[in-house]
Amino acid sequence: MGSALSDYAALAPHVIKAHAHLSDDDIFRPVAAYLPTAPGTVLDIGAGIGRTAAWLSRQGIDVTAAEPVPALRTAGQARCRHLPIRWIDDALPRLKRTRALGAAFDCVILCGVWHHLPPDQRAGAMRNIRHLIGARGRVLISLRHGPSPSGLTSYPVNPGDTVAQAQSHGLEKEFEATVPAVQSRNRAQGVTWTWVSLRPD
Secondary structure: OHHHHHHHHHOHHHHHHHHHOOOHHHHOHHHHHHOOOOOOEEEEEOOOOOHHHHHHHOOOOEEEEEOOOHHHHHHHHHHOOOOOOEEEOOOOOOOHHHHOOOOOEEEEEEOOOHHHOOHHHHHHHHHHHHOOEEEEEEEEEEEEEOOOOOOOOOOOOOHHHHHHHHHOOOEEEEEEEEEEOOOHHHHHOOOEEEEEEEEEO
């Protein structure tokens, strides 16, 4: 995932500004019924500036935020300094530091992340994600379709392929829906997102 991380580091000021005012209520509306409630635990992979982590933490959820880009993580820690969010410098596909915690989360969230991961790293990433959820946990993953984000390395994603990778590691699809992008600029470019919820089989 090195290329995408380098891109995010280079574009960090723009990313921080662009992401700060998005609404998590809008973004997560398609999967709102699948999010845990307090006192549930969530791992937010690719947490960025901590917008989603903060949104969940304010609901009483115990959040661990994994973000490998120093500028984004630092901005997130500053924005969320009054919230009990655990921040980790960690990245797909290995998630080595997160796995070292030995935790089993109620929910693992990958929002706007999977299309940045090279296809040949996705099977290994899915395997490591599977190890991070408990027997009743779930994975919520959003898959981007349409033009690539400007200046950011990305790769095509296919819901069927993603579900097949999940199934090979003991996860089954419980929900799938494709929705328009929340950002008006992305909608105008024809960007859509497929949300998939996965549970242990």
